[in-house]
Amino acid sequence: MSSRKRFSLRVLLVFLLVLLFLAGATNTLLQHPARSPVNCYVPAVHGTEEQGPKKQTSVGKALSRGIVHGTSSLEMVSMVGDPEQQHGGRPSLYVGEFQQSSKSLVAIPVGIKNKAAVDKLVSKFPADRFTLMVFHYDGAGEEQWDDLEWSRSAVHVSARGQTKWWFAKRFLHPDIVAEYDYVFLWDEDVEVDAFDPVRYLDIVNREGLEVSQTALDRRSEIHHGITARAQLRPGVQGGGDVHRRFCTASALGGGGCDDISSGPPCAGWVEMMVPVFSRAAWRCGQGMVQNDLVHAWGLDYKLGYCAQGDRTLKVGVVDSEYVLHRGVPTLGGTEGNVAAFRSAVRRRSHAEMQIFDRRWKEAAANDVSWTDPYQ
Structure with missing residues (x-):
């Protein structure tokens, strides 16, 4: 086989390999689209032991650090008015360290x-x-x-x-x-x-x-x-x-x-x-x-x-x-x-x-x- 034919065959093989690589990458992209990084912080619930991996919920993983509150109360809350002035809606109870009430x-x-x-x-x-x-x-x-x-x-x-x-x-x-x-x-x-x-x-x-x-x-x-x-x-x-x-x-x-x-x-x-x-x-x-x-x-x-x-x-x-x-x-x-x-x-x-x-x-x-x- 002449050197020109050998060269053409090599070029063809390289071309085929490139096509196979591109086809595999496209398939991967279709199956696993690019995603943004996720913050995996899991907030600790006040007064409880840290949960194991099997008990971590998608809610804890999906939400930001400051939005999840581990405690609540049985106080009645009005549907109208200023929520920050109402007992049941006071956010200060649940920011940072838990504050004890007198009830x-x-x-x-x-x-x-x-x-x-x-x-x-x-x-x-x-x-x-x-x-x-x-x-x-x-x-x-x-x-x-x-x-x-x-x-x-x-x-x-x-x-x-x-x-x-x-x-x-x-x-x-x-x-x-x-x-x-x-x-x-x-x-x-x-x-x-x-x-x-x-x-x-x-x-x-x-x-x-x-x-x-x-x-x-x-x-x-x-x-x-x-x-x-x-x-x-x-x-x-x-x-x-x-x-x-x-x-x-x-x-x-x-x-x-x-x-x-x-x-x-x-x-x-x-x-x-x-x-x-x-x-x-x-x-x-x-x-x-x-x-x-x-x-x-x-x-x-x-x-x-x-x-x-x-x-x-x-x-x-x-x-x-x-x-x-x-x-x-x-x-x-x-x-x-x-x-x-x-x-x-x-x-x-x-x-x-x-x-x-x-x-x-x-x-x-x-x-x-x-x-x-x-x-």
Whole structure:
């Protein structure tokens, strides 16, 4: 083959290679058009652990650093007026470090049959210090409560036949109630003649209680001795305002508690009818509430883990501000089958306690990074 033919063949091969390269590049461009760089900053949510890659959402990746707010509140906001002058629209709450408010949240399950008792209970909480949220478990809507003045400013949530803890898990997420200093998660069947919520919080703050409850008048339905009101003894345990321990030597007796007992229900323990949580304690406690368990039996024995420190110091019962627990069955059942229904509720409650206890043990065994401080 002559040198001229060899040269022509080489030129042809080069030309073919160029065509193949151009065809591949065009196909790549058609399948993957050019894109602008994306800022992959994922804003951290206040008070929560940083999310792993599998939990990062496209929202967090797509938005700029300053536009995402990790917390909100339950404050009502007007549809008109200057948003920067309205409580619910104040942007200063969510710029930079979170600023604490001076309000607390009261959340109560309510039934229309107990309207008068609920009105008396709720009226104890001044509107300038407390935001109110009511859970309607009987299907009665807001309009049936509208004749009460406080009802018009309360947040109403309705779901027929659901418990307090079912509502709390779904509507009291820590990021939603992060503005409030304390969360009162109370039953409706308590009488509050001897209770002042402002004085109560003054005592809780002074004593450094992260999880607390009012003491129960001794005429109440009392399930555990530690919840009964102790005799006020000035100069002892905060001047008689608070007790943190229960011993069998007290008037109620029982329970196998002594003056060195350090675990629930002898110390570091409150019951689930009228608990009060600090902001930090509720973030922990709400996470502990199980998605599918609605009676919260067994949870009271673990709330001390949410005390932000030594549960024997930071969990307590306030004696000087006490309530009367009437122990009236309110949720579910009709006049003809109340007893059968309550029996079925107790069976499920006991089953849930066993399930929760098993889950706790399994979780503790599987998490090698966690150490039980009270083992």
